Amino acid sequence: MPTLLISATQFLVGQNASEIVRKADEMMRGEKSSYSEMTMRIVRPKWERSLSFKSWSKGTELSLVYITSPAREKGQAFLKINREMWSWNPTINRTVKLPPSMLSQGWMGSDFTNDDLLNQRSIVVDYNHTISGEEQIDGWDCWRITLTPKPDAPVVWGKMFLWVTKKHYLILKSEYYDEEQLLVKTEMAHSIKDVDGRTIPTIYELFPAEEPGNRTIVELNAIKFNIDINDSFFSLRNLTQVK
């Protein structure tokens, strides 16, 4: 009888953790659709540079990104439909589908890999979630949630830790581990602000564990949630015309 009780609580807690992750995921994704303007700073030991872009997304399956600065990169656009990605480059006047070999390469030279951009959705459906502790991050009370991949899930991580605030369901810190349980990268979020009626972090920082001194910082300059946007906006045709 006691064993049954324990497994029953575990079941409840498990449900609870999944619920937390689902809510946290929705907080950032704007439930149905969103439009945002961001600046990305890529920091390397010897140099750093900035990129600005606009981004539209609908659900978890569709998104489109348009680079606005610097001049050399302006006009490039990226389209993601389900798990495929195309890029448009005005210099060569061509649309290129991302080859699988480039999945693990950094997007626009940053620490975010193309794979990160394509497979975001999977933190909700592809993992089992358990609450593994409670900690404070930047003064916010957080749950620490452990994510382990489901047996047949097509994911690259062997394990993940998420720190989610109890108050707003915001992910303030994530750690990604590979199959050998070694830390690959850490993502931090801070500067929580009220934007378009929601309270969300506006600065995200990514630290790859293997390369100390490397860092990518994304700052959210503007965001609108649940905008009215058609599926046809996310098309190869629009990829070459978006501004």
Add this chain to the structure above:
Amino acid sequence: MAQRNLWRNKRRTAITISSIFFAVLFAVVMRSFQLGSYSLMIRNAIEQYYGYIRVQHPDFADDPSLENTFEFDQSLPETILRVPNVKAVTPRLETFALASSGNITKGVLVLGIKPEAEKQFSNPEQFIVRFTIPKLLADSSGLEPILTDEVKRILGAHAGESFTDSARLARIFDDQPVAAAQLNQILNLSRVQGRFITSNDSGVVISSRLANFLNIQVGDSLVMLSQGYQGASAAGVYPVIGIVRIPNPELDNRMVYMPLQLAQSFSNAHNLLSYMAVNLYDATDEALKVTTDSLRRTLAYTGLNVKTWQDLNRVLVQQIESDNQSGKAFLFLLYFVVFFGIFGTVIMMVHERMHEFGVLVAVGMQKIKLAITVLLEMLIMALIGVALGYLVGLPIIHYYHVHPIRLTGEMAKMMMDMGFEPLMPMAPFGSYVLWQGFSVIFMVLLACIYPARKILKLNTVTAIKR
């Protein structure tokens, strides 16, 4: 007397001399083949692309990316050229890119070069392609009435292949004679335009196998995508100005030559270089070391690293080393066989002449003098044999040095997969030839121990009795 002894039994002398002769001939020819193919390997990989010495950023060896490049100081090439034994120097910017044409994409090596400097260095201009067999030539209706099935088959097998001159193209027909008129027609249909890039061009020259893979001809455009300096994006469309057939198949699969400035603006690496490659007049190990040291002293002020090809290309060094060892083992085996050949004839000689030796000793000849006479006989024969071996071997070496054997079939394929030209050249005359002669004479002397001992221990009575 030793000399007269030799003439007394001509057949015996001839047998001994010929066994020595063949020993020298085989040893010399085999060693020449071995050394010839090492130097070809080195030449292929080093002179035509790699360079004997490279001057580069200290971190470039561990991470050959655009981040570890250095500012191109225009006076640097002259400074390097002033160092003794430096034959040529060429500045390069090297990067990787995805090249595509139509729906086909392939990873390529982009080499930003100064065409004038490169001409003195690897001279890629000499490989510019003049003829490419069109893919559908074998089925083209214009040739239909006169093409035999065999010629069609050959054309089909070589479809898309490029050649630098008409003689090389004609060679694919090998033993299958093709009428002159027909060959001319094939040549005319295969002729391609194209030239090498100059500094001011805004186009590229690509290697022939890459062109074949991407299905690109001179005048088409090549799309290239990559990541530039400091994470910048690199993208461009460039017309193909010419095609080169690089002998090294590995390079021929993926080479794109670009004028340096164009490559720099493509990868947003303005006035940056990956390395300076240096070729030498004398590339022996000692000369290489001396030149590297003096380059290090001369360039100390720049903070750049000076590396030899052995430092940078461990794989090739090990390949050559292991091949050299197995070559030596094989040579040793050959010596072993040769030694017993000589030894056999010596034993025979001693047994045949036992009676004669006995008589000589009986009439008062000192045993030691007799032994020396026999030794002298052997030496004279050895010298004649070695001389004959050289006389026949050296022209063979010279001939195959000038006209290397071109391998065909599976063996050729294997060598090409390994990145080498399917050639088996011989090394030119060198000190190794003398060594082969010395070792054969040494073996003859070794074989002489037996008759000498036999004579010194000679029992006159039993010897004469026989």
